[in-house]
Amino acid sequence: MMSARTSMTAKQTWLRPSGAVAIVMAVFATLAACTTSRSSDPPDTVTVEVILTGLQNPRGVAFDAEGGLLVAEAGLGDDAVDVRQRSGRLTRFIDRNGDGDFKDPGEAEPWFEHLASYNARSHLEQRNDEVSGPSDVTVHGDGRVFLSVDGGFEEFSLWEISPTRSIGRNLSARSNMTGVGLAPDEDIIFATESMLNQLIEVTLKTGDRRDIVAFSTLDSGQEAVPAGLAVDPRNGDVLVALFSGGVSTEDGGFIIFVPGDAKVVRVDPLTGRVVDEIVGLTTAVDVAIDGLGNVFVVELAAGQGEPFASEADLADPDAIPQHGGYLRFSGRVIMYPADGGPPRVLAEGLDAPTNITVGDDGALYVSTGQGTPGRPIPGPDGPTVIVGEVIRITGF
Ligand SMILES: [Ca+2]
Numbered sequence: 001m002m003s004a005r006t007s008m009t010a011k012q013t014w015l016r017p018s019g020a021v022a023i024v025m026a027v028f029a030t031l032a033a034c035t036t037s038r039s040s041d042p043p044d045t046v047t048v049e050v051i052l053t054g055l056q057n058p059r060g061v062a063f064d065a066e067g068g069l070l071v072a073e074a075g076l077g078d079d080a081v082d083v084r085q086r087s088g089r090l091t092r093f094i095d096r097n098g099d100g101d102f103k104d105p106g107e108a109e110p111w112f113e114h115l116a117s118y119n120a121r122s123h124l125e126q127r128n129d130e131v132s133g134p135s136d137v138t139v140h141g142d143g144r145v146f147l148s149v150d151g152g153f154e155e156f157s158l159w160e161i162s163p164t165r166s167i168g169r170n171l172s173a174r175s176n177m178t179g180v181g182l183a184p185d186e187d188i189i190f191a192t193e194s195m196l197n198q199l200i201e202v203t204l205k206t207g208d209r210r211d212i213v214a215f216s217t218l219d220s221g222q223e224a225v226p227a228g229l230a231v232d233p234r235n236g237d238v239l240v241a242l243f244s245g246g247v248s249t250e251d252g253g254f255i256i257f258v259p260g261d262a263k264v265v266r267v268d269p270l271t272g273r274v275v276d277e278i279v280g281l282t283t284a285v286d287v288a289i290d291g292l293g294n295v296f297v298v299e300l301a302a303g304q305g306e307p308f309a310s311e312a313d314l315a316d317p318d319a320i321p322q323h324g325g326y327l328r329f330s331g332r333v334i335m336y337p338a339d340g341g342p343p344r345v346l347a348e349g350l351d352a353p354t355n356i357t358v359g360d361d362g363a364l365y366v367s368t369g370q371g372t373p374g375r376p377i378p379g380p381d382g383p384t385v386i387v388g389e390v391i392r393i394t395g396f
């Protein structure tokens with residue numbers, strides 16, 4: 001079973017003696033640059049638990065008013081022509097037996113299946129393992145659900161779903177939207193258009209779309225590639241994770257990202273003014289903020305792994321374990337305290353995390369396992385396979 005891992009793990013304990021067991025890890029980690037306070041301060045105890053496993057590319061996670069957990073899954077990435085074979089989905093999970101996880105029989109409530117799912121490798125001739133489909137989800141106070149779906153070129157949606165689970169308007173269809181979020185008054189929904197490097201807003205009453213800002217290229221000249229977003233509940237600013245695109249190298253090669261060039265920016269949606277919030281990141285894929293102003297950032301990977309040979313079969317369960325573009329088990333979650341204190345690594349060694357959500361309970365919910373589900377990959381303890389999971393981080 002995969003779980004959060006950290007090179008600074010203090011101990012591991014089993015949460016429950018039987019059944020679906022979550023691994024609890026007490027983590028005390030600080031960034032290397034901030035280690036001076038470690039010897040004098042008592043370590044914080046951070047708990048990382050797996051609350052959902054066996055998913056197919058979990059992405060956006062959102063809570064509804066009843067405590068249900070809506071999880072968008074981008075699917076198998078198999079690009080099925082037959083819509084009945086499509087594997088993207090939206091599922092609601094509810095902890096019916098109150099044991100703290102969402103893995104027990106009857107706790108999964110399928111909402112929509114057979115949504116689009118494809119792998120960038122087939123569409124873009126990339127040699128990385130990048131699955132797209134249902135991307136992000138958010139819940140309105142009146143029960144409406146908003147779901148972005150990336151079905152590849154010419155097939156983009158931001159669906160408005162009624163509280164009774166009827167699909168309504170497609171609010172935008174111009175680009176893939178990897179992050180969505182509601183303004184504090186919930187009259188407006190924001191979305192990052194990753195391929196167009198833009199942040200947009202849609203007024204829910206009218207359906208009118210407005211471009212807020214087009215992001216400039218990053219320090220090495222690569223595209224910004226906005227990924228996840230978060231709305232600051234204190235003032236309505238939008239925080240956007242700029243993942244950063246690939247860049248050509250002097251020797252004529254191409255690297256898929258430049259370590260240190262990714263960042264989180266703060267956007268005033270009224271003026272479109274952009275200021276740097278956090279710089280020096282690598283593969284910043286999502287951001288979250290709580291009511292106090294603590295900011296949480298997810299990095300997908302710390303470095304590049306070897307790309308696939310062009311003829312590699314990603315669905316082959318007997319293939320040689322390969323990273324496939326991004327170094328597996330090198331993702332992390334970093335907290336930037338509202339009081340300006342030093343950043344803290346809350347979890348590291350995560351396998352390709354993509355999304356972070358602050359729950360109503362104040363805990364962090366992080367989706368992991370980006371890539372072709374079941375594909376052999378190198379793991380920290382030897383060969384393993386890609387498994388989609390949602391972890392919960394508490395105690396920070
Ligand atoms: Ca349960």
Ligand SMILES: [Ca+2]
Nearest residue numbers: 228286355356
């Ligand atoms: Ca998110």
